[in-house]
Amino acid sequence: MTTPTTSAIDPALDLFEFSQPYTSDGWLKSDWPAGQSSILQWSPDNVRLMADGSVALVLGRxxxxxxxxxxxxxxQSAETATTGTWSWTVQAPEMVSGAVFGLFTYKADWANQPWVEFDFEFVGGDTTRVQLNIHMENAAGEHVTLDNDGRNLVVVDLGFxxxxxxxxxxxxxxEEKAVFYIDGKIVGEFTGADMPGGIWNIxxxxxxxxxxxxxxxxxxxxGVxxxxxEPLVARIMGAEVRAGEYGSIYEANPEAPVAMPTEPADPDPMEEVAEDxxxxxxxERSYVLAxxxxxxxxxxxxxxxxxxNTLNNRLTGNAGNNLLDGGLGTDTMEGxxxxxxxxxxxxxxxxxxxxxGGTDTVHASVSFVLPDHVENLLLSGSANLNGTGNALNNGLTGNPGNNRLDGGTGTDVLDGGDGNDTLLGGEDNDWLIGGLGKDLLTGSMGADHFVFLSTADSGPTAAARDVMTDFSRSQGDKIDFSFIDGNLRLSGDQAFQFVGTAKFSGTAGELRYEYSKNVTLIHADTNGDGAADFSIELSKKTALFMDDFVL
Known part of the structure; x- marks a missing residue:
């Protein structure tokens, strides 16, 4: 693969950088650490104009x-709209595990506006499928998504x-719905009835x-x-915001060559009857059993x-990426x-x-123990369920109920989601994300990361704050606040300032700790009012230092 170079020609997008003049049709090149991934920064150098006028996004070291x-x-576009149509004409990169290519709308005022977002996302190494999602906030300020229960993930088979x-x-x-199109064809249509709690806030x-x-x-x-x-390269041929205009205006290129089939169509399904x-x-195609x-x-x-169906089925996959759903009954599924x-x-x-056998995922609406050779578990529904890992490096994700997640051996990522969850890292170096609710977090052996994604993850009161039972500096444990904006009074994303055991001074972004009886309390002030906006409890007295945190 050749890394793209820049060229001067009529561009697909009118690009600009900070401090440069721009028009309402302009597109800003991001130039800051990526909020969704702590390993990555955006750079204008990785947005490049190509000789044919397309714009390349380049992902690399x-x-x-x-x-x-x-x-x-x-x-990102300079233009905004509340209702209308957002359009992207792009060629996805040759994707690999752990990569994401996103085409999406996002709230115009990222610091003050409630979350609203509509996504197309190519995820991992498969560019024959694209995920659709919707993000919003309910009246309580809680983040809800189209796939909140883990079973409603919308994946579109593209056919190309x-x-x-x-x-x-x-x-x-x-104001009432969203319709997703690919090449003018409707691939998804959603309303508040499809969102948790009937939410539709745009x-x-x-x-x-x-x-x-x-x-x-x-x-x-x-994926990992x-x-x-070599760099991954996505190509943008065009994008626009059509405020107040509804529906696709896609027209196929009449000069484009017509693809001819290179092999016969899939044969009809066949049935075999055993002696019993x-x-x-x-x-060879997706199929629902009679x-x-x-x-x-x-x-x-x-x-x-x-x-x-309702019988006790046995479903066997092929060499592709399969989704197997046994339906009712006691089923056996082999991918x-x-x-x-x-x-x-x-x-x-x-x-x-x-x-x-690939990287595999179970969506379970019941308590479940991952079998050998299966990496990931997502608990669905809203019941109080348990999820248990195996010897692999697992990803365990809870549902809105009160979950118990146990990673077992391996370097695991445990995400409790909503609810009052109990997370057990087990052996090796684990990542524990309590999420919303009052959570009990135990890293066990290894150098563990205790990750907090927002101030709502651990409230300032005893009834709301998370408890970490075994934080160990000697084992290399870290408390990760890097996803939280320490200072809400400034634009952008600021790191917290650790002040040890000193009292808050009324400066936004301060992080301190104190002893209370036989426990340690960590407090953070994000707005500078001198009061804790969120707190965490360590279940024993522990002296803390700045390098115990990821800020």
Missing amino acids: APEGSNYSVQSGEV DASKEAHTYEVTVT GPMKSYINLWAVQPAQEIWA WTDPG GTITTFS DHVTNLILTGSASVDGTG GAGDDTYIVDNGDDRVIETAN
């Missing part, structure tokens, strides 16, 4: 001496490889395009980022899905090669994977 390991490009040529992605947003939004690499806490979603050696009367269906059929075997290598996803709704459902 950060320059020597940088505080970050990865550097990439992001652009988005890295091979440009396609047009559009989202129309109104506001002014800009358009964004970015390409980035995940940090360890996000690996359950996108490993430097591929058991019926097995073989299919009521009388027990088994499904997916053939070929395409990324297709298999769905069971084979590829990055497979399993839907588990019965405590006796069985998931089978083999070594080197």
